Amino acid sequence: MRAGDQTAAWLSFTGCLIAVFMQMIDGTIVTTALPSITADLAASRQAQVLVVSGYALAFACTLLTAARVGELVGRRGMFLWSVVAFTAASVWCGMSGSAGELVAARVVQGIAAGGMAAQTIAIVTASFPRARHQQVFAIYGAVAGFAGMVGPILGGALVLADLFGSGWHAVFLINVPLGSVTFVLAWRHLRLGRPIRRERLDLSGAVLSTVTLFALLFALTGIQQNGWRTGLLVVLAGAFGCGALFLVRQRREERRGGALLVRFDVFADRRFAVGSVLVTVFFGVFTAFVFAVSITLQEVLGFSPWRAGLLMTPFAVGACAGALASPMLVRRWGVRTLTVGITAYGIFVAVGACYLHLTNGVVSVPLVVGPVFLAGLSVGVFFVPLQPIMLSGLEQRQMDAASGLLPTIEQIGNALGLALLSALFFRAHTLAGSVTMFAAIAVVALGLGALTFALREPA
Template identity: 45%
Template sequence: MTQRAALYRGELGRWVPWLGLATSLAAVFMQLLDATIVNVALPSIAVDLGASVSAQLLMVSVYTLSFACSLITAARLGDLLGRRRVFLTALAVFVVASLLCGLAQTPTALVVSRALQGLAAGSMSAQTFAIISGLFPKRAHPRVFGIYGATIGLATICGPLVGGLLIQWDLFGWGWRLIFFVNLPLGLAALVLGYFYLVDAKPDGVRQLDLGGVVLSAVGLFLLIFPLAEGRERGWPTSIVVMLLCSVPVLIAFVVYEWRLGRRGGDPVLRLELFTDRAFSLGAAIAFVFFGTLTSLIFTISLTLQFGFGFSPLRAGMMTLPWALGTGLAALASAAVYRRIGNLVLPSGMVLFAGSLVVLAAQLQHEGTDPRWSALAGPLFIGGAGLGLFVAPLQTAILATVRPENAGSVSGLLPTVQQVGSSIGLAVIGVVFFNLVATQSADAVQAERPALTAQLAEVGVPPGLIPRAEETFVRCASEQLGSTSPMKVPDECRSPVSGGAPLGAAQQQIADSAVVAARESTRSAAGEAFLQAERRILWIIAAVAAAIGLASLTLPRRNQLVDDRSVAAA
């Protein structure tokens, strides 16, 4: 008997699974936090490193891309080499990559380090389900995945808040670099804990690396996710559209290849027989739609608060804090709720979530573009509670009928389903959201004209020039808010004066005041346009949440657990 296996029979035996769970949850928290925290720091990174808009986009998308493309392959490597070994190796690489991100001196160095960080995060994530499933018997899964769900909710929603706090803290003058350095103590602690208490496990029997499946899955996911992540910001050029179209035949080829390999008695990375289980296939489909919806909602709310309303990252994070608290607390309580009503906890969670979004939309209409924290805290907390009651029991329902020998495949498949769902949902809702902003912008801009006229007259702009200034404001504001990137000021509208004789001091002061007035009016118009667009998005997502709740009624009322089987130490 190995020393680690002996831990289960010693005094520490009952604590070993929980210590292993703590290691897994620390990794989950870091990898999800780093998916969103960088968005807050992009303005600071752009100034410090001189990063172009394209480089800034890559700093965000390359992490998601490398994360998604590594999941299926890393899951198989866990089957082959042992999940503990792959997990701890990936965790060590993630810590090193975080250090490299924090030390980066050029945009290229940061992009490359982010890619390495994403590969390591995906490799960790691909082991998590299998490790947790092996640490605990099936009957303990509702409680365990309740804790897991709370971690996911907190990490997903807290990214902007943590990022804002760290940047404002500016410890040792590190600025944005602190968002990467914060991973070092947490990652090192998880490494030590995992080394001593994480029990290794891999399925019985000799497994092989399915090179054909590895290549096809990685290429197909790259062709799918890269265009979805970059297409809108780049204006959907032909090359991006072609890549997206090519992803379809490649992914079909991957599925066909895996099916044929399984029929020949091979060992495919994707076990298609998993989808013959009704609970698993329904649960995976629900997870696909749910995570696409959740990611899109977080994206649009963050944009509305920070750009539309002009909130700082810290204030925006504080506004969504009740959401994170509701998610965490309800996820912890979800196991107890499941024991009472079974999988009816899933539609119950979605009813709370959908209802909270409708109330939130009404509150936003009442509060306007400077909402009070107290006015939004209630519906956000209820919405978070609905998410918490849904996320953890859904994971349990999906995994209930999965046999231990298939745990590795599921551990890579489920995060891939969630990641692809998030990418597609973000692309679709993103298009809808920005089209709604453009639609609402015309009325919002026109509504600002009287206030701008009064401001221009107040700062001393000659009456004969006010109509021209108004026309310039309407043209520039409409062009900006009607574009695919309404956060960016059009180039031709950046300079207030072009040509003509130099202005005197008094005239220059009037011109500067006029520019400030125009910018304030643009900000007000943007706030109203984003407000109305976000309200409509909330209605749309509420309807999708209601549909998800109805779909979850098709799952078994109680999870039918397969026979538990111990996962032997390697």
Template identity: 45%
Template sequence: MTRGPAWLALAGCLLGVFMQMLDTTIVNIALPDLTVDLGASTSQQLLVLTVYTLSFACTLLTAATLGGRYGRRRLFVIAMIAFTVTSMLCGLATDPVMLIVFRGAQGISAALMSAQTLALIAALFTRERHGLVFGIYGAVAGMAAILGPVVGGLLVHADVAGWGWRTIFFVNLPLGILACALAWRRLPAALDPDPDRPDIAGMVLSASALFLLLYPLAVGREQQWPPRLWVMLGAAVILSLAFVRQQNRLAARGGTPLLRLDLFASRRFAVGLTMSLMFFSVFAGFFFTVSISAQFGLGYSALRTGLLALPFACGAAVGSVVSPWAVARATAPRVLLGGVLTVGAAFAWIALLLDPSSETLPVVAILAPLVVGGIGTGLFVAPLQAVVLSDTSVETVGSASGTIPTAQQIGASIGLALVTMFFFGQVAGQTDTSVPAVHAELSVALEDSPVNPMFRPAVADRFAWCATEQLTSPHPERPAAGCAGAPTGSAVAAIAAEAQPWTQSAARAVTARTFLCAFRTTLWVLAGLAVGIGMLTMLLHRNDNRPASTMGDGAVEMSSGETPGTIRPGRPRSG
């Protein structure tokens, strides 16, 4: 393919990547607004957030196989159209169940599109350009996820045509049309020359195992881990083992398994995939804690919360641009190590700057560590795709390219679930110190209130009880039962009204201090995990009996000496 059409086709692919990753984080910011508009319950709110990544992760491996059989260009464009249509349907939803169903369909179409992207990009360019184009791919994917809160906050605040939160879905319509126009005539067909029968058993086993793993993690804290969720986790382990055995047996019979387990014989692939899974766990956990601390802990608006991600996004853009230059001079493993350690250092820096007693985020002070964290993210994410794919061949690149986004989505889902449990565990634990401290301050403050001195201790005690019940519940973002609304009884209501300015101030104080303490502790844990990911880069040395050239430029090396461009390039259309 000539240079111009190839780059235009790449732009179409990258628009698809941008839309997929944007929708993994954009809904977080709009959740309070859509909850009020649609009347969503707590469990429905959680499903609106998680059903997209659940369906995304469960479909990816199957989607990679289908692309080779039916044509990656054809499936990419069909999935792009489906993604655009389901986005519109999400924006038109009139109740929570409808939105959840369309979000699930949106995740499936995103997976069908995502699984084709890396193989199509590899087929568009020669091996010499793979380091560059895969770096661009990684940068776009990372930037889109980072920009999700920013774009979401701006769209909700703008309230275009009175659509409110619905604009976060409608924005995909022009992007989807443009991506289809760029991709359809310019992408290679990318058909496998002799496709095997679809691995139906592998599709069912993998999708079922992933669902049974990710669903309990997504809803466990909110549902307080009933026995059925533990049964689902146990079934996930059994089905995963059955999937591995089935894949090995299919490969031994000469069939084409859904997941090429021989890929894991490559240390670069296995370690790189593990690093990708862990990093996206940390990434998702960080942005969750920022969003929840700002919106529920400090009462920030959607726009103000979203703008907190902007310095990080700017830093990520710089890191992504610098990354190819750094890889060419220092090798990919060293750049990966430097990038992830920079992220960890930024998290620790923010933790050191936080002072829960101030009851606010020091926005000006944390701008620098946010930018530094973004730079580290750009340095890490941009070359990671090429490192993971560096040992693949023309026969395995399709399976490998579907495995990478699967690992990323599983990592984000697991990370979000585990960090959620840890963070709210910290929120509950911090009440042992924050509630008594604010209780004492409220007792003193009430001395200047019109509340009868006889009732002041009761007011302070009632406040402490309600604060503890709320912050230690599965839903610390909403008042405890019996603590919301006006009290019954004229005498009690009169006392509550007199004390309200002081109790409201105390409520803001205890919530802010508790959430900031939990945020600070979580940041230290995420910083430690980043250091752990950095240690894994030590394992990315050259495999035995393989040339080391790919580690210098991040190019995808073909064991046969061919490039991925040989994947059925016979009929690429240059448009």
């Protein structure tokens, strides 16, 4: 790459990183602001849930279609319009005068976030040569991981600071300067060619995939919150039915040589196929872990949200450190880096479960800071190299398909793992329930360590 092209690539990548930071923190930043929102807008319990889940559902259900639209009309334009929509929706959220209006604004914000996220992998892989992918994905993973963990802390800080009397509104309005910087960087420096082939969007496939994902994630979220109720099982069965119709339609389109919403040939690559299983299970385990930590610290041990966030800060710092160190470790150990990372994480979680059991829930903060940091370090070492390794055997056109497929797999893993693990092991928010949940997470993580042996070394 020429010096000018390198500079443009890194500046546009910076814009992508800010976008990733925004979309990640907006999934969690609202949690600590929810009591203030509830008091100000007189939000019902259902509205409170929708303020959080409406964003997540809209985000996940948009990814596949947004990735395909970006492939057809151009990644640059799709990314820019999504940034504008996300920033405008954030202003709408911050200016909402009722709970219903805020829920609607959050859904629009989630759709726009999905539009940004669905372009990121394709933009990164097209902007940098393969030799740089480990490095840029390490930075990407560090930012995403840190943003996901720091969201509740930042939300609490903004509400407490009450800047210019903004209160909870600031957790959304903070996206205005961030979105503006993102737009300027992408507008000036994102250089991607226009699509070579003009194809149509498979509208029927887009509708079927959206309905399938919505029903699946809605049912899993409901199971996590309310257990295995008949209505939710019916919705889950409907999701599988719609998913089967979607697969049949995609196979038919493939035989006809038509436009596909999902390219199944990416699963013919062993690294991508095995990596997809690892990603799905890991995101389920990790989301369940974050949920269990939050419930354990606040409801079982009586920590304030602010103190719980501070206790988990070493985990976020460790994850960033592991992410940044991972390219060097992969060059030295190859795919065994993933084995070491996820196995170490499972061991640390198991040690944590034993510690809670032996101390009967009495936590010494100075004593646990080190293990918490090392657990985060292990997560960064495992997850960040996983993405470039599983993408290493794909062609650029397959990368375009993976740009929406991979984050969709992650979102399904989020909902699936949280629903199954919490429903099976964590129905009672007690100390015994916490110990059981962490033990289950540790067992699954160690199982992932064994599965990493099925991965091939990248060329």
